[in-house]
Amino acid sequence: MRNSIxxxxxxxxxxFQRLGRGNILFANILMGIPSLFLRxxxxxxxxxxxxxxxxxxxxxxxxxxxxxxxxxxxNTLVKFGAEESLGVVVALSLVRELGPVVTALLFAGRAxxxxxxEIGLMKATExxxxxxxxxxxxxxxxxxxRFLAGFFSMPLLxxxxxxxxxxxGYFVGVGLLGVDEGAYWSQMQANVDYEDDILNGVIxxxxxxxxVTWIAVFEGHDAIPTSEGVSRATTRTVVHSALAxxxxxFILTALMFGES
Amino acid sequence: xxTTRTTELLVGxxxxxxxxxxxxxxxxxxxxxxxxxxxGFEVEAIFTDASGLKVRSPxxxxxxxxxxxxxxxxxxxxxxxxxxxKIEKQYSxxxxxxxxxxxxxxxxxxxxxxxxxGSVDDQCEEELLAAELEGRKPDTQGLECxxxxxxxxxxxxxxxxxxxxxxLIAQFVxxxxxxxxxxxxxxxxxx
Numbered sequence: 001m002r003n004s005i006x007x008x009x010x011x012x013x014x015x016f017q018r019l020g021r022g023n024i025l026f027a028n029i030l031m032g033i034p035s036l037f038l039r040x041x042x043x044x045x046x047x048x049x050x051x052x053x054x055x056x057x058x059x060x061x062x063x064x065x066x067x068x069x070x071x072x073x074x075n076t077l078v079k080f081g082a083e084e085s086l087g088v089v090v091a092l093s094l095v096r097e098l099g100p101v102v103t104a105l106l107f108a109g110r111a112x113x114x115x116x117x118e119i120g121l122m123k124a125t126e127x128x129x130x131x132x133x134x135x136x137x138x139x140x141x142x143x144x145x146r147f148l149a150g151f152f153s154m155p156l157l158x159x160x161x162x163x164x165x166x167x168x169g170y171f172v173g174v175g176l177l178g179v180d181e182g183a184y185w186s187q188m189q190a191n192v193d194y195e196d197d198i199l200n201g202v203i204x205x206x207x208x209x210x211x212v213t214w215i216a217v218f219e220g221h222d223a224i225p226t227s228e229g230v231s232r233a234t235t236r237t238v239v240h241s242a243l244a245x246x247x248x249x250f251i252l253t254a255l256m257f258g259e260s
Numbered sequence: 261x262x263t264t265r266t267t268e269l270l271v272g273x274x275x276x277x278x279x280x281x282x283x284x285x286x287x288x289x290x291x292x293x294x295x296x297x298x299x300g301f302e303v304e305a306i307f308t309d310a311s312g313l314k315v316r317s318p319x320x321x322x323x324x325x326x327x328x329x330x331x332x333x334x335x336x337x338x339x340x341x342x343x344x345x346k347i348e349k350q351y352s353x354x355x356x357x358x359x360x361x362x363x364x365x366x367x368x369x370x371x372x373x374x375x376x377x378g379s380v381d382d383q384c385e386e387e388l389l390a391a392e393l394e395g396r397k398p399d400t401q402g403l404e405c406x407x408x409x410x411x412x413x414x415x416x417x418x419x420x421x422x423x424x425x426x427x428l429i430a431q432f433v434x435x436x437x438x439x440x441x442x443x444x445x446x447x448x449x450x451x
Contacts, residue, residue: 044267044268044271045264045267047271047275048267048270048271048274051271051274052270052271052273052274055274055277091289095285095289095290153274155278155282156274156277156278156279156282157278159278159281159282160278160281162281162285162289163280163282163284163285163289164281166285166288166289188289189288189290189291190291192289192291193290193316194286194290194291197290198285198286198289
């Protein structure tokens, strides 16, 4: 009995310690960002490994998600004789929800895990300590560019995902199922609002980008410097990112689209 | 490891594709291309029933969207709905006798405000005509000369509110009922 309560207390303290370390790291990264703009090559290198290398998976999954939405939406809408609004269904679900959320999940799996593994391995092989020995701040040199790259790449990837998805829905809806082409686009334009839908989706993807890269960078920096520790940290990155993204998505959706 | 130049090139392409997607979402998917900005004038119309009408519902004349509804409020003195709408600046020559109706687009579609043009109202001209007919001197003092158009702050006088399906059905049923009883009365009378 006493042991289990002790255990609980230990876990609680552990949780809050990690949360505190995460916040301190976040503040340090933010403070390291201004000096980064003096060395943009660092950021470009990271945008390449975080953003460009995730491009293929985003393009392919966006296309397929859009095509599935087209098929499923058509099957439901045709029962009500409303298949003309297929464009609205595809565009709204992509721009508001699926674009940011699925991109963030894929991003966590593709780029977040790689970031954690890379930083964790740097720590395990004492590269980070070696940098400190040479008076190079590893937070500024290693973590901040990766964080900034994730922050920039995620909204771009989400926008690409949504755009490709809309085109995928167009292929299936107009090309395969025979929805009227004009109705597909005009209904979409009439019902998707620039501020309410597109901008809110972009804001969502910025938030998810911050959260996913923050978790990834923190887990890597906080990993136990053994091979097992790095593998655990990588797993935690994916799991925690997915949970954080889905929970935050609910909160953001409630805030953005809750009323009216 | 790729050379720095290739990396930079690929990152550049990535940013271009990303921005292009954002641009496509903004222009092709959303209503930004039809967004006209805030310039325009606000007119007001009072409806007995504005159910189904929403802020940002289109204001349409002859099938062309001229503006949008900007606010819907309730007037406690008259128990009517006050609908404010913004008409785009270039449509400044709508006659003042224009009437506003609330219509439904399609069977299950959204409600919109349909404007019907009225005759161009010119009080001076009316007075001149009347004076000529009656053979007296025209008195244009206190009258506004020239054609009058809808402008900032005008209230549209002729309105018809939403048609609510339940009301229509109720009206139809009551008419049927009264019509039927009338027939019966008629028969009895004949007999």
